[in-house]
Amino acid sequence: MGRWVEVGDRAWVRRHAELDLSLGLVAGDRACLVVDTGADETQGAAFAKAVRELTGLPWSVVVTHAHFDHAFGTAAFGHRPVFGHPGCRAALAGTGEAQRATWAEHYRREGRPEAAERIAAARIVPPGRTVTGTAELDLGGRLVRLVHPGPGHTDHDLVVHVPDSGLVFAGDLVEEGAPPSFGDAFPQAWPSALDLVLALGARTVVPGHGEPVDAAFVTRQRAELAEVAALCRAVATGALPPAEALARSPYPEDFTTEALARPTTTTTT
Template sequence: MGRWIEVGDGVLVRRHEELDLSLGLIAGGRGCLVVDTGGDEAQGAEFAAAVREVTSLPWSVVLTHAHFDHTFGTAAFGECAVWAHPGCAAELEAGGEAQRATWAEHYRTAGRTDIAESIEATRIVLPDRLVRDRAEVDLGGRVVRLLHPGPGHTGHDLVVHVPDAGVVFAGDLVEQGAPPAFEDSYPLEWPSTLGGVAALGASTTVPGHGEPVDAAFVAGQRAELDEVAALCEAVAAGTLTAAEALERSPYPASFTAGALSRAGSR
């Protein structure tokens, strides 16, 4: 089960113990916008029911990126507009079944057959409102801005800016409670992309995982990502060994190794 945190007037975060996940809800005068939907249809249904306890306004959905824990719950929201970057739609279409198999096996191996079965039974929904650069969603008396600030955690990250509340939902471009995940990342571009998020001037940033954070936290994470990018460049230039980079990184070796691998493969 989850718990609500209010981060602004009509702007809430639904926190989940599983994967330390943070989902969002933004309410306006005529509609509401759901930010990410959880990792399977059962979790999505729990989130949808929690939203209905807060508001009866018609909803639409925005997906910050294509990873299963942010998108596999979408079917629980029924027929509605689903906003995302074109790359998110492409990744879900091409790689959704592979994600399903990988994570169902992960949870089954961990002894969580309930979650494994929920993932296997989930209907993957493709977004139908595609945002390549930016778009606005009018909720009635409140306009929410959807922005693709550049490649970072993935090549198709979308952030959700609520200007009148000073809140940004950053997806996994920002992580609190654990280091950033680099498996599908663009480590060299991520710092400048996060700089673009910081430039929005939000007082509160909601990470994809973890508790809401302030501008100082985002600046600190950008500095750490800058360090990782510099290490990746040094390894590519031959001025540093991979082992030396792992030792100097602000993040654990397993995370930094992912960044080195991604930077080296591009």
Template sequence: MGRWAEVGDGVLVRRYDELDLSLGLVVGERGCLVVDTGGDETQGAEFAAAVREVTALPWTVVVTHAHFDHAFGTAAFGECPVWGHPGCAEELAGGGETQRAAMAEFYREGGRDEIARRVETARIVPPGLLVPDEAEIDLGGRQVRLLHPGLAHTGHDLVVHVPDAGVVFAGDLVEQGAPPAFEDSFPLVWPSAVLRLMTLGASTVVPGHGEPVDVAFVAAQRADLLEVATLCRAVAAGEMTAAEAKALSPYPEHFTAAALARAAAPA
């Protein structure tokens, strides 16, 4: 089950213990915006019911990126507008089944068969309203900006800016409580995307996982990402070994190993 936290007037975060996940809700005068939908239809349905306890206004969904924990609950919201980056739609349509199989296996190996079953049976819903760069959604008395800040945690991240509340939903560009995940990332340019997020001027940033943070936290995480990018470049240039880079990294070894592998992957 989840729990609500209010981060601005009509801007809420629903926090889940599973994967330390944060989902969002922005309420306007004529509609509301749901930010990510959870990892399966059961979690999505719980989130949808919780939204209905807050507001009866029609909802629109935005998916910050295609990873299962943010996108596999969308079917629980029924027929509604779903926004996302074109790469998110492509990944869910083309790679969703591969991701489903990998995550079901992960949960089964951990003895969590019920979550594995829920992931296996979730209906994958790619976004139909595509945002290659920027878009605005009018919720009535409140404009919400969707922005692709560049290659970062994935190639198709969107952030959700609520200017009148000073809040940004960052998806997994920012992580609180655990290091950023590099498996699908672009570590050499991730810091630039975070800088673009910081220039939005929000005072509160909601990570995809963990508690809401302030700009100082984001700046510190960007500094760590810059350090990882520097290490990746040094390894690529033959200036140090991967082992030396892992020892110098601000993050645990397996996180840095993933960053080094992604930095070395063909473009």
């Protein structure tokens, strides 16, 4: 179901083969923080059990963004505080059922009815504690910062900064092993969001998908996203035909097509 990778003092990432997903855990002296919860309650319950193999401390949860693979397992963690951006709460309310239907059908087409049923049965739990800019959580002996860096992968991404370990859980603002996903993204703002992530000075960054990376990796991905942002601007202004933008992009055609279809404004909630 998953494997633990230690990424700092009392900080771990749980790696999953399914969707190359990374879920996180940070522990202090009195409490721990779970970073994202998985794609359904079965995965969430397995993750919760794995957390209990490392610590018996009371937990709270942060949801980095509202996509099903990061948020649909939250009910498995019971009635504990759940943190997220207000836009995450709104997106789960507004798109949760559509995500459920889309991904259940995806797994049925793949011949995986059990996975489809798990998503169909998942209870969607919106964040009850919202963070619009920055918030600090005291886990006992260590502070963890939740930071909204502006629109990027979505309009409501939160990153989890663990200053005493030089660590950031970046959600899907950073992806390792595959190109970033632009389905709900703001491509022209995404590089600025990564500027803020880099400004946190982390030595280790945990992507939402893929293995942990260093700041140099994030810098390279930021440069690629800046190329995509420039192509989006050029197409939007008529300076470049879409076919030429697709040819110039650092990412495959289907990813770039998604980016070109996204809004050119950076208005967020």
